[in-house]
Amino acid sequence: METPKVTTERIREYLKQGKRFDGRKLDEFRNLTIETEVSDKAEGSARVKLGDTEVLVGVKMDLAAPYPDSPDKGNLMVTAELLPMSSSRFESGPPSIESIELARILDRMVRESKFIELEKLCIKEGEKVWNIFIDIYSMNADGNLLDAAGIGVIAALKTARIPKYDEKEEKVVYGEWTKDKIPVKKDTPLSITFHKIGEQIIVDPTQEEEDASETRVTIGSCNGVISSMQKGDHFALSVEEMDGIIDLSEKAWKTLHAKLEKALK
């Protein structure tokens, strides 16, 4: 369902006074819950709820030839599907640009932060390495699928186990796992999206707020180091606004990181 214009206008009016419909502060995220190991077939998986937005993320592994430019590293592939089930806005068919952009932003969050130690996932240089597939599905879309999916990717990776590998047959023994986890760094990158509505910058919009957003900037960072970034949507930002968002990103990471740690306990 599309957000009526009158609601969009009301959201803008409220934000002028620094207020949001659900009473949150501008830099406040909705309630976060994370369930891991939600699929017994996947190497790692997570269900993330951020307010009413829900995503499922699964990690699967298999063996493949490495990419020519990284012969001694595992491969990483992130895809996303915005299921028609999760919103009347999504339709079945070939991947939409929204799903492609979402997956590619999160691919870069993982890759550029070097969160996965891909060099430890090489079996035989130039010939055989582990493939890591991260697949994201929207279950219920109520704004900010991007950040919710990013949290799901991290949670699924942190809990993923490497399947058994039969050296003689050169095959993966699916359904049996080694004790080894996917090697990931201790420091956790997170992807956080800032939306500009009127003169205000907010995080974690609901669907209605997202519809009122003029433009967005997604920043993937970890402990003050920014490793990926993308400005999306139609409107321009002034240099001061962009500087402001960069300043906000460090604190927002700390806030969301604390929420993530708490939810994973």
Add this chain to the structure above:
Amino acid sequence: MTFKRPDGRKNDEMREIKAKVGVIKNADGSAMFSFGDTVAIAAVYGPKKMHPQHLVNLEKGTLRYNYNMLSFSVSERIRPGPSRRSQEISKISQWALEPVVMVDKFQGEVIDVHVNIIQANASTRCAGINAAALALAHAGVPMKDIVSSVSIGKLDKQLVVDLSKAEEDWEEGEGATDIPITMTSDGKITHMQLDGQIKGKQLKETIKMARKACKEIYEIQKKALKNSLEEEK
């Protein structure tokens, strides 16, 4: 050890820029823009009727952007046709241009911007956007301004402007961080991306560097448009 760029450029020096308007006769507007070996050609068709019918937007015009790399534009052949990468760049580039295109002047119609990279040595999306801005202006599409695009790089700890492929693959120290930025002539940011590792403070410096480079590019774009008018006289 003092820092040196592989091709000997100064840190704030772009590669040689060439810009030419009117390179595809059939198109309503067209342009070539190059940063050194990176060559982009843009052609604009429209405003014209939108097909298929269900995509028609009666409130405002539609700007469609199609970024494509020719299969032989890079050393290892790329499979022809759209890829996930090219689809994302198309979307990002469309957003980079939309703030300056007056879409309310061609309600219900569409403008197609086709960008082809015929030779690639990094910064292809920036060259594409620069060519597209010129082609749109050349087509007489109503615009408030034009945009200019440049990539800023962080090689180890050093900031440089207009990354080449050799620089994009920089491995020493902290490696390479690639930050393509697009700005209007009055300095508004319409596109920004980042891959790599950088702190907030230094990232703000990259925006300043981009502002300076974009001003230079803007002057070259303006000159190319003027030249095309003179040739038509």
